[in-house]
Amino acid sequence: MEESFRKYLEPTSIIDSDHPLVKDMAASIAGGANDPVSKAVELYLYARDGIRYDPYSPFYLPEHYQASYVIERGRSFCIPKASLLCALGRACAIPSRVGFATVKNHLATRQLLEFLGSDLFV
Numbered sequence: 001m002e003e004s005f006r007k008y009l010e011p012t013s014i015i016d017s018d019h020p021l022v023k024d025m026a027a028s029i030a031g032g033a034n035d036p037v038s039k040a041v042e043l044y045l046y047a048r049d050g051i052r053y054d055p056y057s058p059f060y061l062p063e064h065y066q067a068s069y070v071i072e073r074g075r076s077f078c079i080p081k082a083s084l085l086c087a088l089g090r091a092c093a094i095p096s097r098v099g100f101a102t103v104k105n106h107l108a109t110r111q112l113l114e115f116l117g118s119d120l121f122v
Contacts, residue, residue, distance in 0.1 A: 026091035
């Protein structure tokens with residue numbers, strides 16, 4: 001593997017791909033897939049559909065973003081779910097990193113928009 005990709009396989013305090021819960025979940029989800037693309041698709045589907053989207057999840061402590069915490073709760077919002085997907089990929093030896101963008105949310109409830117004070121999710 002190219003040296004520049006190695007850092008995208010290492011666990012971090014948030015992308016805790018070495019946590020037993022993350023490793024077990026990754027093996028359970030992608031264990032039957034034969035190639036990295038099939039594994040990545042299965043991991044993505046789990047992070048998207050297997051973890052309930054909850055924009056009211058806690059977000060004020062670093063551990064709220066940890067992949068293992070997201071698995072334990074079974075619900076979270078987009079950023080921790082991205083951390084989870086990244087950690088699952090790394091646990092399956094798929095180089096993974098998180099990318100960020102500002103998104104204009106056209107589907108948010110009025111309650112959520114009032115809570116955030118904007119329709120921009122940064």
